[in-house]
Amino acid sequence: MPAPLQEHRFPCDMCGSDLRFDPAKAVLQCDHCGNVQPVGQGDTARPKIAELDLRRGLAQNIDAAEMEETRVTTCPNCAAQVEFDPDAHAAECPFCATPVVIDTGTHRHIKPRAVLPFALTEEVARDAMSDWLGSLWFAPSGLKAYARKGRKMSGIYVPYWTYDAQTDTRYTGERGTVYFETRTVMRDGKRTQVQVPKVRWRPASGRVYRFFDDVLVLASRSLPKRFTDALQPWDLTALEPYAPEYLAGFRAEGYTVSLDEGFDEARAHMDAMIRRDIRFDIGGDRQRIHAMDVDLSHMTFKHILLPVWLAAYRYRGKSYRFVVNGTTGRVQGERPYSAIKIAVAVVLGLLVAGAIGAVMATQG
Numbered sequence: 001m002p003a004p005l006q007e008h009r010f011p012c013d014m015c016g017s018d019l020r021f022d023p024a025k026a027v028l029q030c031d032h033c034g035n036v037q038p039v040g041q042g043d044t045a046r047p048k049i050a051e052l053d054l055r056r057g058l059a060q061n062i063d064a065a066e067m068e069e070t071r072v073t074t075c076p077n078c079a080a081q082v083e084f085d086p087d088a089h090a091a092e093c094p095f096c097a098t099p100v101v102i103d104t105g106t107h108r109h110i111k112p113r114a115v116l117p118f119a120l121t122e123e124v125a126r127d128a129m130s131d132w133l134g135s136l137w138f139a140p141s142g143l144k145a146y147a148r149k150g151r152k153m154s155g156i157y158v159p160y161w162t163y164d165a166q167t168d169t170r171y172t173g174e175r176g177t178v179y180f181e182t183r184t185v186m187r188d189g190k191r192t193q194v195q196v197p198k199v200r201w202r203p204a205s206g207r208v209y210r211f212f213d214d215v216l217v218l219a220s221r222s223l224p225k226r227f228t229d230a231l232q233p234w235d236l237t238a239l240e241p242y243a244p245e246y247l248a249g250f251r252a253e254g255y256t257v258s259l260d261e262g263f264d265e266a267r268a269h270m271d272a273m274i275r276r277d278i279r280f281d282i283g284g285d286r287q288r289i290h291a292m293d294v295d296l297s298h299m300t301f302k303h304i305l306l307p308v309w310l311a312a313y314r315y316r317g318k319s320y321r322f323v324v325n326g327t328t329g330r331v332q333g334e335r336p337y338s339a340i341k342i343a344v345a346v347v348l349g350l351l352v353a354g355a356i357g358a359v360m361a362t363q364g
């Protein structure tokens with residue numbers, strides 16, 4: 001039996017208005033009547049967030065209880081899958097500011113296991129963004145003002161996968177030892193002795209073990225990876241078991257990178273770490289790896305949501321996007337350049353160079 005459609009709406013007990021999750025107080029807040037409702041587990045001991053079996057996940061053999069169906073709209077420009085209020089008819093894609101027509105399509109997907117709730121309010125995130133823009137002297141002043149006073153940033157829960165695995169790797173390779181050979185060469189018509197470095201290679205083989213915990217992979221392509229990578233680190237120890245209340249007043253993006261695509265990326269990361277371990281295990285001055293046989297076990301995964309404040313602006317025909325980590329305030333975005341500011345700087349530079357030249361000439 002399919003899971004029921006998740007509407008993710010939380011009407012206020014007192015007045016029926018929509019509640020929103022308040023990052024400053026970590027409660028559900030009614031902006032209409034001021035009512036406050038608790039969310040999550042409160043101050044009880046943090047429950048362990050269970051992982052799901054990866055082999056079953058990759059075989060698409062997941063319990064119906066772990067799946068959910070949500071109403072999503074796909075952006076025609078950037079392909080983001082975003083949940084919008086069902087009673088809104090038209091909206092803007094929060095990732096690229098393209099107008100989208102809300103459709104009533106539903107999307108069945110693996111339910112999030114955990115969520116890192118927003119800890120920074122929109123005002124704090126916007127201050128962080130305008131400070132960041134202010135630190136870029138070459139950014140157009142108009143854009144800075146627009147970002148400071150402009151419309152609100154969108155709070156988006158961005159989808160990620162995390163992968164765990166125990167790895168046991170047998171390898172064969174070679175260990176290289178550097179030694180020097182003395183050679184006699186002719187230099188300036190004289191016989192001279194020089195030291196030439198050489199490498200002696202010996203076969204090497206062995207076994208390395210490593211447990212990977214929560215290898216994090218972005219499960220969407222709506223934001224450039226260089227943006228989201230720059231928002232790290234994420235404190236995954238602060239993850240809360242998923243409760244849709246955390247999403248009240250925010251948007252959650254559906255994952256568009258599948259579980260197996262994400263696992264390919266996680267494997268590439270794991271293999272790079274294992275190669276490093278093998279080189280260390282081989283030792284010596286140089287290492288060659290001929291073969292590695294990685295045995296994976298205890299493979300699990302989670303689908304998690306991480307909080308990002310996002311602004312997409314169209315300013316003088318160009319679009320700019322800025323992202324702020326919703327827990328740490330770290331900022332990343334398109335670096336805007338003001339052609340006029342740069343031109344003025346170049347002219348000033350030439351004037352300074354000219355002035356120095358003139359001074360030198362009079363003194364010389």
Ligand SMILES: [Zn+2]
Binds near residue numbers: 013015017032033035
């Ligand atoms: Zn209310």
Ligand SMILES: [Zn+2]
Binds near residue numbers: 096
């Ligand atoms: Zn879009």
